[in-house]
Amino acid sequence: MSAAEIALLVLAVLALVAVVLWSVAQRLDRLHRREFQTRAALEAQLVRRADIAAEVAASGILDPASAVLVSDAVLSSMRAVRLVGEDDTPQAHADRGLIESELTRTLRTALDETDPAIPARDTAAAEAVERLRHSHYRVQLARRFHNDAVVQIHHIRRLALVRLFRLAGHAPLPRTFEMDDAPV
């Protein structure tokens, strides 16, 4: 093998490595972007849910104690640290999860109608509660899609190749968002 051939071979191998690295980095980039997007979408759904919960609390269809507690939980949610653009530390996100879980639990008790003796609500009120349940469902979806993106990132960042070449750059490792979003 002549020197030229060896050089060519080395070049070919380098090119191959570069292509592989580039494609993995691109996948990683795409996933990180999606993680950000799904987090923003989750944030939007959480705000929407808090909004509708506030509306339900103010509408007079809840008993007074429930109304106060729901309003209070809504306030905490609105004052909490946003999931995008503010404090992106895991602790901040975990705290937000606790606050949103609190809202879920309060709503669950406030809307519990399993006692058959409870009279049926008027249609406008029932419609507001229906919208609340719908937005809660969307929170469930948004959270699921966000956590999926996170899990995929974890999967790819565990690859030796990614760690060796530091393909993730300085991007922080995202965490799944944990909260109680079982149906209310």
Place this chain on the structure above:
Amino acid sequence: MMKVGLVCPYSVDVPGGVQFHVRDLAEKLIEFGDQVQVLAPADEDTEVPDYVTSTGRAVPVRYNGSVARLSFGPVVAARTQRWLEAGDFDVVHIHEPLPPSVGLIALHLAEAPVVATFHSAQTRSRALQAAYPLVRPGLERIRARIAVSEDARSTVVDHVGGDAVIIPNGVYTARFARARATQEWIGTPQRPTIAFLGRLDEPRKGLQVLAAAVGRILQDVPGARFLIAGRGDATQARADLGRYGESVEFLGPLEERDKASLLSSVDLYIAPQTGGESFGIVLVEAISAGALVVASDLPAFRRVLDGDRGGYLFRTGDAQHLAEVVRTALSDPEGARTRREYATGIAERYDWNVVAAQVRDVYTMVTEAAQVQTRSALPSMREWFGRKR
């Protein structure tokens, strides 16, 4: 209004659960006002609805231990590319993205946000594992995963990692609810009617379990009439059931409409399946028609009936227990009434109106997320790929 592209990997010439699901979903979304296009394999000379674009004939190939009819190759890829460009979709919804067919091709080519629905429970296949490095980047493009059942969801968890939201198969419950009862199938307190529906010669459908229980049931309720409907070779069944004479009637295969009518006429519908049911759509159809269900306690059936709140359950394959439960069901009008009422609520959950609205919610979430600008998210990656997208 959304522009939705649905991709079905299996040929629409052949009846199948995925194909029906895609057709029903497409029609319901069109009814909601969306612009829907379907891409699926079909024979050149097959009549397809005008919202369907064919990728051409599906070819039988050996894959994953059995022969599957799949659609692949450069012609299919080019047609898929043209369909995607012409459709300019807000969201591309791929059904069964794992089989190497048009779904997998669309997954790699789609630029619009991708939603995927996993229908079947699949065991980890060697073929898939070998091809995994090739498939994985494609699977990562899926923004939202839907599973139609618990079993399908475990497939996602095992194959892809992460999770999936469960949105069940839809049923046009109104078609069953509208069904008129047929006089000769309506039972009386002395002569209650008990129906079986399903292939007669397939053990998993469980006719043999019911057959073994008939004698005991007739001891308790001598007037009971058994109506057996379904396709398949009835020789064995007739041999087992011949001795009960007129108590057992074979109705042969029934049209969809007659099936619904049978379900709404009879006192009890028996679902003695012994396995192979990952979803339990038969039960949803039965309760939509207003039937009181006695079903084996398969996990899928248990889930559909919310335990035994929407019907009666017996131990799978246990004919003696089946006979006992039938006796209870026939002698307990109060329990039967509350179960029927509860079952009405279950049927609503599976109605296409509800199910398609949930799918639309997924589309909305995905398209909203896709519009979020991501440039500032990753400073280091931006330096690398600043000019890309």
